[in-house]
Amino acid sequence: MMAVGISGYGIYIPRFRIKREEYAKAWGSFSAAGVTEKSVFGFDEDALTAAAKVTRRALESVPMEADMVTRFALATTSAPYLEKLLSGTVLVSVGIPNSAFTSDHTSSTRAGTEAMLAAFEHVMATQSGKAVVAAADAPKASMWDAVEHAFGAGAAAFVISSDNLIAELEGHFSYASEHFGERFKPKDDPLVRDLNVKKFAEGSVVRNTTSAGSALLKKLGRKPEDYQHVVIQQPDARVPVTVASRLKFTDAQLASSLVSKTLGDLGAASVPVALASALDAAKAGDRIMVISYGSGAGSDALSFKVVTDKKATVRVQADTERREYIDYVKYLKIKGAIQ
Amino acid sequence: MKKVAIVGAGQSRYGDFPDKGIKELFFEAYKDMISSVDNGIDPKSIESAYIGNLGSGGFQLGNMSALVTEYCGLTHLNTMRIENACASGGYAIIAAAMDVLSGAHEVVLAGGVEKMTDVSGMKQKYWLGVSGDTEYERLAGTTFAGLYALMAQRHMHEFGTKREQLSMVAVKNHKNGAQNPKAQFQREITMEQALKGPIVAHPLNLFDCCSTTDGASALIICDADMAKKYTDTPVYVAGFGGASDFLAIHDRVSTVALEGTKRAAAAAYKMSGLSPKDIQTAEVHDCFTIAELLAYEDLGFCEKGKGGQYMEEGHTKLDGDRPVNASGGLKSKGHPIGSTGTGMAYEMFNQLRGTIQKPARQVKGAEVGLIHNVGGSGGTVAVSILRR
Amino acid sequence: MAHVSVPMYWRTIPQRYKLIGYKCKKCGAVNFPPKGVCKQCQSSSEFEETHLSGRGKVHTFVLISAGGAPPEFAEQEKAGGQYPVAIVELEEGPKVIGQIADIDPKEVKIGMPVRTELRKIYTEEEVIRYGFKFVPA
Numbered sequence: 001m002m003a004v005g006i007s008g009y010g011i012y013i014p015r016f017r018i019k020r021e022e023y024a025k026a027w028g029s030f031s032a033a034g035v036t037e038k039s040v041f042g043f044d045e046d047a048l049t050a051a052a053k054v055t056r057r058a059l060e061s062v063p064m065e066a067d068m069v070t071r072f073a074l075a076t077t078s079a080p081y082l083e084k085l086l087s088g089t090v091l092v093s094v095g096i097p098n099s100a101f102t103s104d105h106t107s108s109t110r111a112g113t114e115a116m117l118a119a120f121e122h123v124m125a126t127q128s129g130k131a132v133v134a135a136a137d138a139p140k141a142s143m144w145d146a147v148e149h150a151f152g153a154g155a156a157a158f159v160i161s162s163d164n165l166i167a168e169l170e171g172h173f174s175y176a177s178e179h180f181g182e183r184f185k186p187k188d189d190p191l192v193r194d195l196n197v198k199k200f201a202e203g204s205v206v207r208n209t210t211s212a213g214s215a216l217l218k219k220l221g222r223k224p225e226d227y228q229h230v231v232i233q234q235p236d237a238r239v240p241v242t243v244a245s246r247l248k249f250t251d252a253q254l255a256s257s258l259v260s261k262t263l264g265d266l267g268a269a270s271v272p273v274a275l276a277s278a279l280d281a282a283k284a285g286d287r288i289m290v291i292s293y294g295s296g297a298g299s300d301a302l303s304f305k306v307v308t309d310k311k312a313t314v315r316v317q318a319d320t321e322r323r324e325y326i327d328y329v330k331y332l333k334i335k336g337a338i339q
Numbered sequence: 340m341k342k343v344a345i346v347g348a349g350q351s352r353y354g355d356f357p358d359k360g361i362k363e364l365f366f367e368a369y370k371d372m373i374s375s376v377d378n379g380i381d382p383k384s385i386e387s388a389y390i391g392n393l394g395s396g397g398f399q400l401g402n403m404s405a406l407v408t409e410y411c412g413l414t415h416l417n418t419m420r421i422e423n424a425c426a427s428g429g430y431a432i433i434a435a436a437m438d439v440l441s442g443a444h445e446v447v448l449a450g451g452v453e454k455m456t457d458v459s460g461m462k463q464k465y466w467l468g469v470s471g472d473t474e475y476e477r478l479a480g481t482t483f484a485g486l487y488a489l490m491a492q493r494h495m496h497e498f499g500t501k502r503e504q505l506s507m508v509a510v511k512n513h514k515n516g517a518q519n520p521k522a523q524f525q526r527e528i529t530m531e532q533a534l535k536g537p538i539v540a541h542p543l544n545l546f547d548c549c550s551t552t553d554g555a556s557a558l559i560i561c562d563a564d565m566a567k568k569y570t571d572t573p574v575y576v577a578g579f580g581g582a583s584d585f586l587a588i589h590d591r592v593s594t595v596a597l598e599g600t601k602r603a604a605a606a607a608y609k610m611s612g613l614s615p616k617d618i619q620t621a622e623v624h625d626c627f628t629i630a631e632l633l634a635y636e637d638l639g640f641c642e643k644g645k646g647g648q649y650m651e652e653g654h655t656k657l658d659g660d661r662p663v664n665a666s667g668g669l670k671s672k673g674h675p676i677g678s679t680g681t682g683m684a685y686e687m688f689n690q691l692r693g694t695i696q697k698p699a700r701q702v703k704g705a706e707v708g709l710i711h712n713v714g715g716s717g718g719t720v721a722v723s724i725l726r727r
Numbered sequence: 728m729a730h731v732s733v734p735m736y737w738r739t740i741p742q743r744y745k746l747i748g749y750k751c752k753k754c755g756a757v758n759f760p761p762k763g764v765c766k767q768c769q770s771s772s773e774f775e776e777t778h779l780s781g782r783g784k785v786h787t788f789v790l791i792s793a794g795g796a797p798p799e800f801a802e803q804e805k806a807g808g809q810y811p812v813a814i815v816e817l818e819e820g821p822k823v824i825g826q827i828a829d830i831d832p833k834e835v836k837i838g839m840p841v842r843t844e845l846r847k848i849y850t851e852e853e854v855i856r857y858g859f860k861f862v863p864a
């Protein structure tokens with residue numbers, strides 16, 4: 001069977017950062033476990049502007065002209081419109097042909113890997129097709145809700161094709177189930193809610209991620225120690241540690257991708273940005289296990305083998321270190337959250 | 340060829356008048372104009388009227404010239420609204436002069452009126468911003484202060500123009516305006532105040548910017564052959580010119596000159612047979628302090644790039660060799676958009692006849708004066724040269 | 728609000744999203760945004776579309792404060808403080824106005840290299856108007 005995988009990637013972390021201490025000053029506490037600071041979009045940025053930026057960066061890293069792209073998949077939970085095709089904005093701005101098939105994946109934080117799998121399916125079906133997946137997100141909740149504390153901003157894009165591979169897809173396994181009352185947006189409200197039934201919600205995360213992850217390991221005949229890197233959905237910096245240990249992955253395997261400590265919860269872009277961070281650190285021959293999670297609930301697990309030492313032009317670490325700290329008042333003003 | 344003369348001129352007070360609309364303001368200027376005609380004038384002899392107006396907050400965009408003239412008892416006119424943004428009044432003069440020169444009419448009214456303070460601050464900015472390039476300049480987040488600041492920044496970069504030289508324009512014009520009983524701001528400001536104003540669009544601060552103003556002005560323009568019927572001391576329109584340019588300053592060849600000013604002035608100089616050295620006093624369009632320095636250069640009063648120095652050397656002060664904006668200018672007298680150009684002519688009419696109300700502001704012995712009226716950031720410019 | 732209707736804005740998408748310039752077939756000057764007649768030679772109406780790089784240098788700039796922001800940008804100024812607007816000379820020749828994003832306003836200098844990227848320009852009638860802004864290159 002033809003090898004398909006990632007032939008280029010690009011990331012973007014916006015410049016603004018807010019520290020946990022700013023929340024502690026404002027509210028007396030900070031609810032995002034293990035997160036010390038997080039990234040914030042500028043006033044004139046959103047999921048679409050960030051998606052355009054990472055799409056361009058991903059194509060430049062190959063390098064590939066935008067007019068080669070035949071499939072574009074966008075993932076976000078913070079779409080600037082509840083109804084309107086979103087990918088067109090990115091497609092036109094980057095110069096991807098109007099004839100490329102586009103899809104918008106928006107209903108949960110699993111959207112990033114949904115979009116990746118849609119892209120892989122396209123390349124496998126067409127063989128010569130070139131796909132781009134862009135995940136960009138800045139989840140939004142009421143400032144009164146503790147779930148808001150973790151929400152950061154960031155984006156990553158991948159060029160998916162069958163040549164010039166950086167990392168080859170070895171296999172994938174998905175798991176979906178029925179769960180509710182954890183992270184959701186009710187009808188007619190664009191803000192994320194969480195009923196905060198903690199053990200109940202954690203149970204869903206653990207069940208879906210470990211089910212997808214262990215099934216993929218079994219399918220590929222692998223053990224956790226066969227992997228140098230594991231990338232797990234990061235609603236905060238504690239959940240991925242819990243999930244990793246349940247699956248018998250170590251903290252060392254998690255280290256290269258634990259971006260939530262300094263960027264917060266990147267929503268649908270969490271796993272994509274974390275995967276880019278792992279790719280930045282990986283050497284040829286390394287294996288990467290990727291496990292996403294979306295409330296409601298479901299998980300996708302993907303296994304990659306890194307085949308070259310080629311890297312993106314802008315590393316996650318470089319963009320993470322480029323930062324300007326803002327206080328909580330400016331944060332609320334930028335978010336337009338004072339209501 | 341026929342010649343054109345101004346035989347009467349009137350102006351309302353400029354300022355903020357909650358109790359007056361465009362009709363009342365225009366009527367105030369109209370009455371002042373009628374009473375200024377030395378030998379009197381029968382209003383029924385006025386055949387045409389050209390009224391400069393930007394929009395007055397959008398309340399009467401259509402048929403506004405008929406509205407303000409019928410309020411004055413004139414219902415028989417060939418009348419129209421003239422709109423070229425802040426240069427509307429200057430173009431009303433040109434339209435009136437051309438009407439007379441064509442032979443179509445002999446006695447023509449050129450006026451202007453604007454009501455800026457009836458609307459909210461945000462709507463004022465809306466109206467002040469509709470005369471630039473809406474698609475690109477406005478949507479880059481600029482109003483006119485921003486556009487003139489772009490010119491000021493580049494002027495400073497290319498020619499070493501100093502921040503203090505900009506403020507000297509504000510100080511001078513407020514000093515003049517303090518002596519003008521019809522000015523909006525009849526008070527002097529200090530150099531320190533002018534330098535320390537709150538930033539509006541860096542490098543321009545509040546004291547570099549003119550205000551929003553209500554006001555009206557009106558002139559009687561007639562065939563020069565019949566001028567002496569109305570007065571022994573008419574003021575002649577020796578030359579005029581109107582010229583356009585790219586609306587957006589990014590499209591222009593230079594960001595440190597208004598080509599529209601150069602072209603309009605060249606036409607006015609040519610028609611009058613005069614040159615910059617003949618201009619003894621001028622009313623120039625100082626919507627922002629940098630605009631007055633650009634005007635010195637583009638009208639030929641000094642070399643390109645030397646506007647700041649020309650200001651600093653004092654040539655344009657009241658006691659200088661070529662006083663500019665003796666009225667206080669837009670800065671201190673006020674800038675009721677549509678009225679600004681005809682208001683300049685009102686000032687120059689009185690300067691050249693020696694009839695300025697307060698002697699402190701009277702330019703001694705001036706026979707030739709120039710008025711310079713800019714639309715927006717220079718998309719249109721009207722220049723007229725008046726002569727005793 | 729500066730009323731720019733949705734169709735009026737939409738017609739400028741080739742410029743705002745993709746920086747399509749128009750090269751005069753007679754004199755070679757790149758017109759951006761487009762003109763009916765070439766702004767350079769003022770004698771030709773025949774153009775060839777060309778994709779501009781978006782790279783250029785700051786020709787002049789202004790820092791807009793509260794008093795200088797038009798109503799549709801007032802919220803941006805209130806949230807983020809003064810914002811820079813520049814006229815940028817693009818490497819293909821034309822000058823064009825735009826905001827500079829992603830920079831401390833104090834850092835803006837004449838001559839500094841910048842490049843375009845897609846940003847939200849403003850919102851009118853609840854429709855987000857996207858377009859290019861400059862960022863440090």
Ligand SMILES: [Zn+2]
Binds near residue numbers: 753767770
């Ligand atoms: Zn040409």
